[in-house]
Amino acid sequence: MLCLGLIGCSSNNSKTTEISSVEESSQEQNEKTETEQNSKEDQEEKDEVEQEENKTVGYNSIGTPSERPVMNGTKTERIGTYLDAVCNNEFLTDEELIQFYKDYVKDTDYNWVQLRFSDGTGLYFSDCFFTYCTLDVENGISNEKGNGVIYIESNKVEYEGEDYTK
Numbered sequence: 001m002l003c004l005g006l007i008g009c010s011s012n013n014s015k016t017t018e019i020s021s022v023e024e025s026s027q028e029q030n031e032k033t034e035t036e037q038n039s040k041e042d043q044e045e046k047d048e049v050e051q052e053e054n055k056t057v058g059y060n061s062i063g064t065p066s067e068r069p070v071m072n073g074t075k076t077e078r079i080g081t082y083l084d085a086v087c088n089n090e091f092l093t094d095e096e097l098i099q100f101y102k103d104y105v106k107d108t109d110y111n112w113v114q115l116r117f118s119d120g121t122g123l124y125f126s127d128c129f130f131t132y133c134t135l136d137v138e139n140g141i142s143n144e145k146g147n148g149v150i151y152i153e154s155n156k157v158e159y160e161g162e163d164y165t166k
Contacts, residue, residue: 061091065104070111080111087115089165094157101150123164132164
C-alpha cells in the first residue's frame with residue numbers, strides 16, 4: 001500500500017506539474033491577450049483623436065477650430081488669442097463662410113481668426129472683413145490676393161481678387 005501511495009503521490013505531482021504548466025501558459029496567454037487588447041485600445045484612442053482633429057463642425061470643408069496663443073515679440077508673454085481652423089478651400093461655400101463667421105468670428109474677443117488652407121494661404125478675418133493671403137504665424141499676413149466682406153443681414157459675401165476656392 002505504501003507503494004501505491006507513493007505511486008499515487010508521484011502521479012498527483014505529475015498532474016500538479018501539468019496543471020501548473022497549463023495555468024502558467026494560460027496566464028501568459030491572458031497577459032498577451034491583455035497587452036494586445038491595450039494596444040488595440042491605444043490605437044482606437046489614437047484613431048478617435050485623429051478623427052476629432054479632422055472632424056468638421058457642421059461644415060463640409062472646415063475642421064474643428066482651435067485657440068492659439070498670441071505672444072509678444074520676445075515670445076515670453078501671452079498677449080492674446082487667435083482662432084485657427086483648417087479648411088479644404090475647394091469645397092468652401094459662401095453659406096459655410098457666413099456660418100463660420102456667425103459661429104466663430106462675430107462678437108468674439110479673438111485678436112484674429114483664420115481659415116488655413118493646405119497650400120499656406122487662407123482667409124484672415126478682422127470682424128466682417130476678410131483677406132485672402134499667405135498666412136504666417138511668425139510674421140502675420142503677406143501677399144494679399146483679395147479682400148471680402150460678409151453681410152450677415154442679407155447672408156451675402158462680396159469678394160474681389162483671386163479665387164480662394166481653388
